[in-house]
Amino acid sequence: MNILAERCTISRRRRGAELKLLTFKGGVHPPERKELASSRKIEVLPPPSVVKIFLANHGGAPAKPLVQEGDTVKVGQKIGEASGFISANVHASLAGVVRGIEKILHPVQEKPMEAIVIEKAEGEENWEFITPHGDFNRFSPREIVELIKEAGIVGLGGAMFPTHVKLTPPEGKTIDLLIINGAECEPYLTIDHRLMLEKPKEIARGIKILMHALGVKRAIIGIESNKPDAVESMRAACQGEPIEVAVLKTKYPQGAEKQLIYAISGRVVPAGGLPLDMGVVVQNVGTCLAVYNAVEHGIPLVERGLTVTGKGVKNTANLVVRIGTLTSTILEHVGGLTDDVDRVLFGGPMMGIAIRSLDTPILKGTSGITALTADEVKGPTPRTCIRCSRCVEACPMNLQPYLLDLLAKKRLYDQAVEQGLMDCIECGSCSYICPSGVEHVKSIKLAKKVYRALRGGGKK
Numbered sequence: 001m002n003i004l005a006e007r008c009t010i011s012r013r014r015r016g017a018e019l020k021l022l023t024f025k026g027g028v029h030p031p032e033r034k035e036l037a038s039s040r041k042i043e044v045l046p047p048p049s050v051v052k053i054f055l056a057n058h059g060g061a062p063a064k065p066l067v068q069e070g071d072t073v074k075v076g077q078k079i080g081e082a083s084g085f086i087s088a089n090v091h092a093s094l095a096g097v098v099r100g101i102e103k104i105l106h107p108v109q110e111k112p113m114e115a116i117v118i119e120k121a122e123g124e125e126n127w128e129f130i131t132p133h134g135d136f137n138r139f140s141p142r143e144i145v146e147l148i149k150e151a152g153i154v155g156l157g158g159a160m161f162p163t164h165v166k167l168t169p170p171e172g173k174t175i176d177l178l179i180i181n182g183a184e185c186e187p188y189l190t191i192d193h194r195l196m197l198e199k200p201k202e203i204a205r206g207i208k209i210l211m212h213a214l215g216v217k218r219a220i221i222g223i224e225s226n227k228p229d230a231v232e233s234m235r236a237a238c239q240g241e242p243i244e245v246a247v248l249k250t251k252y253p254q255g256a257e258k259q260l261i262y263a264i265s266g267r268v269v270p271a272g273g274l275p276l277d278m279g280v281v282v283q284n285v286g287t288c289l290a291v292y293n294a295v296e297h298g299i300p301l302v303e304r305g306l307t308v309t310g311k312g313v314k315n316t317a318n319l320v321v322r323i324g325t326l327t328s329t330i331l332e333h334v335g336g337l338t339d340d341v342d343r344v345l346f347g348g349p350m351m352g353i354a355i356r357s358l359d360t361p362i363l364k365g366t367s368g369i370t371a372l373t374a375d376e377v378k379g380p381t382p383r384t385c386i387r388c389s390r391c392v393e394a395c396p397m398n399l400q401p402y403l404l405d406l407l408a409k410k411r412l413y414d415q416a417v418e419q420g421l422m423d424c425i426e427c428g429s430c431s432y433i434c435p436s437g438v439e440h441v442k443s444i445k446l447a448k449k450v451y452r453a454l455r456g457g458g459k460k
Contacts, residue, residue: 021225021247021248021249021250022222022246022247022248022249022263022264023248023249023251023254023263024251024254024259024262024263024396025396025398026393026394026395026396026397026398026429027251027252027253027254027259027394027396027429028251028252028394028429028432028433029250029251029252030187030252030349030350030432031187032187032188032226032250033187033188033309033310034187034188034189034190034193034226036188036190036309036310036311036316037188037189037190037307037308037309037316037317037318038190038193038194040190040194040316040317040318041194041198041318042191042194042195042198042305042318042319042320043317043318043319043320044319044320045319045320045321045322045325045329045330045333047094047120047125047322048094048120048322048325048326048329049119049120049329050094050099050117050118050119050120050326051093051094051117051118051322051323051324051325051326051361052102052104052115052116052117052118052324052326052361053079053080053090053092053093053115053116053118053323053324053361054090054106054113054114054115054324054361054363055080055090055113055114055115055116056106056109056113056114057080057088057090057152057154057160057323057363057364057365058087058088058152058154058160058161058162058364058365059086059154059159059160059161059162060084060085060086060087060088060161060162060165061082061083061084061086061087062080062083062087062113062114063080063081063082063083063087063088063089063090064080064081064083065079065080065101065114065116066078066079066080066081067079067098067116068098068101069098069099069100069101070097070098071097071098072096072097072098072121073092073094073095073096073097073098073118074092074095074125074126074127074128075092075093075094075095075125075126075127075128075302076091076092076127076128076129076130076299076300076302077091077092077128078090078091078092078150078152078300079091079092079098079116080116082149082152082162085165086162086165087162088149088152088153088154088162088164089149089150089151089152089300090116090152091151091152091300091301091302091323092116092118092302093118093302093303093322093323093324093325094118094119094120094121094125094322094324095120095121095125095126095127096118096119096120096121097118097119097121098116098117098118099117099118099119100116100117101114101115101116101117102114102115102117103115104360104361105356105357105360107346107353107355107360107363108353108363108365115324115361116324118324129297129298129299130147130150130151130294130298130299130300131298133147133294133295133296133297133298134296135296136205136208136209136212136295136296137212139212139295141212141213141214141215144167144209144212144213144295145164145167145168145213146164147294147295148163148164148167148213148291148294148295149162149163149164150294150300151290151294151299151300151301152300152301152364153287153290153291153294153300153301154287154301154364154365155283155284155287155365156284156286156287156290156304156364156365156367157181157255157284157286157287157365157367158347158351158365158367159365160363160364160365163283163287163291166276166281166282166283167210167213167214167281169276169281170276173276173277173279174279175214175215175216175276175279175280175281176216176217176218176279176280177216177218177219177220177265177279177280177281178207178210178211178214178216178218178219178220178280178281178282178283179219179220179221179222179260179261179264179265179280179281179282179283180203180207180219180220180221180222180282180283180284180285180288181222181255181257181260181282181283181284181285182196182221182222182223182224182227182230182234182285183222183223183224183248183254183255183260184224184227184255185224185250185251185252185253185254185255185256186252186253186255186347186348186349186350186351186352186367186368187252187348187349187350188307188309188310188348188349188368188370189307189309189347189348189367189368189370190307190309190318191286191305191306191307191318191367191368192284192285192286192367193227193230194305194318195285195286195289195305196223196227196230196233196234196285197229197230197233199289200233200234200236200237201237202289202292202293203234203237203285203288203289203292204234204237204238204241204243205292205296206287206288206289206290206291206292207219207221207238207243207288208241208243209288209291209292209295209296210281210283210288210291211242214281216281217242218242218244219242219243219244220243220244220245220246220264220265221234221238221243221244221245221246221285222246222248222254222255222260222263222264223245223246223247223248224247224248224249224250224251224254224255225247225248225249225250226250231245231247246263246264248260248263248264249263252350252427252429253350253351253396253425253427253429256396256425256427257269257275257282258275258396258397258425259396260282261275261278261280261282265278265280267279267280271420271423272422272423286304286305286367290304301323301364302322302323303320303321303322303323304320304321304323304362304364304366305318305319305320305321306318306319306321306330306362306366306367306368306369307319307367307368307369307370308330308331308334308368308369308371309368309369309370309371310370310371310372310373310376311338311371311372311373311375311376312337312338312340312341312342312343312344312370312371312372312373312376313331313334313335313336313337313338313341313369313371314334314335314336314337314338315334315335316334317333317334319333321362323361323362323363323364324361324362325361325362326358326359326360326361326362327344327355327357327358327359327360327361327362327369328358328359330362330369331344331358331369331371337371338371338373340373340374340375341371341372341373342372342373342374342376342377343371343372343377344358344369344370344371344372345368345369345370345371345372346360346362346363346366346368346369347366347367347368347370348367348368348370349370349372349376349377350427350428350429350432351426351427351428352368352370379437380434380435380436380437381437382436382437382438382439383436383437383438384436385402385405385406385434385436385438386435386436387402388435389402390433390434390435391429391430391433391434391438391440393433394429394430394432394433395429395430396425396427396429397420397423397424397425399419399420399423399424400419400420401424401430401440401444402430402438402440403419404416404419404420404421404424404440404443404444404447405438405440405443405444407419407421407447408421408443408444408446408447409443411450413447413450413451413454414451416447416451417451421444421447421448421451422448422451424441424444424448426441426444426445427441428441
């Protein structure tokens with residue numbers, strides 16, 4: 001499809017949005033539970049007494065430590081340096097003293113990894129800002145990418161992929177469309193919604209910065225239809241700019257990268273392919289805000305917004321929290337957990353990760369802390385698959401989850417890969433819809449880990 005034809009298609013989609021919202025094939029409709037926190041205005045959590053900042057706070061190689069025990073640091077000071085192209089800098093989120101580098105359990109990597117422990121100093125905080133910074137128009141695209149890299153910015157939607165890498169397409173790849181993810185399809189979470197209501201102009205400015213860095217003239221913000229106030233807020237903030245707002249059908253996982261690209265542009269990212277192969281870069285609204293703060297105000301990524309929600313917390317909230325703050329500190333701020341809490345997740349109930357300790361520090365990619373009661377997590381007792389194919393209908397990647405689950409349990413990893421194992425986005429739609437309670441995602445995740453370790457060899 002050429003650019004003119006695509007623009008006509010997108011225009012027709014806009015005009016027909018009220019009749020048929022933009023969406024993708026498959027997906028599910030879990031209870032949204034957005035009402036628990038959507039009306040809570042964003043608060044800034046006071047600086048904690050201690051932070052533990054993982055050197056692996058991003059996708060790719062962990063950063064190399066630049067400080068040691070006893071060092072005094074400022075807020076924003078670089079304490080970990082990117083160790084490769086796919087890596088990211090790490091900055092102190094507290095002004096204080098480095099108490100050491102500890103190995104603690106990483107909630108995503110699921111193994112002990114190095115974290116820099118900083119104890120807060122008494123008195124007023126001292127900051128170290130990125131230089132130069134200011135009006136983005138004074139910088140070249142290359143300079144903006146370097147500023148973003150220096151600021152340690154990663155995808156704040158949860159993936160934590162270094163933003164500067166997305167803004168540096170390989171030679172021969174042309175980007176002509178920037179898509180901004182404001183879908184926030186994960187149940188319970190509302191921080192992106194609140195950011196679009198409370199920081200729309202700053203987000204719009206961040207989008208323009210990213211457009212300048214990529215050299216693109218088109219940007220589209222995708223927002224689900226369950227956030228009409230956010231749609232109006234962002235449209236008002238982007239008035240007169242080459243930035244459109246597309247209203248998406250409320251369906252999970254509408255915010256998944258490939259599904260979002262298809263819903264908005266009609267472009268299909270092939271199996272094993274990347275958005276840049278289709279001329280697209282996708283960024284989260286929170287990332288846009290972080291880019292604005294870094295480029296125009298010199299503030300590195302030392303804090304992020306997140307939602308504290310679920311029936312397992314005494315009070316819900318949308319907070320801005322320093323990176324490395326302990327979960328227990330955040331929960332204490334909202335009044336603690338209820339007596340009937342069953343589990344605490346980083347993220348939401350569909351793709352969230354259950355943490356083993358409340359002393360686990362938040363990451364750059366922690367979009368929420370969800371505390372669920374036993375009643376909220378209750379599902380069907382696992383039984384044998386009945387081959388109903390509901391998981392096939394729900395899979396947004398057009399895979400056969402029941403088959404992947406079977407092959408994984410039989411350790412037929414090469415056959416599973418042939419059936420699309422590595423294309424699974426682990427959204428959990430299959431497990432959610434399954435009447436037999438089969439936990440497809442659990443076996444698929446394990447199969448991926450084993451296959452990567454074996455590199456496709458050994459076990460057949």
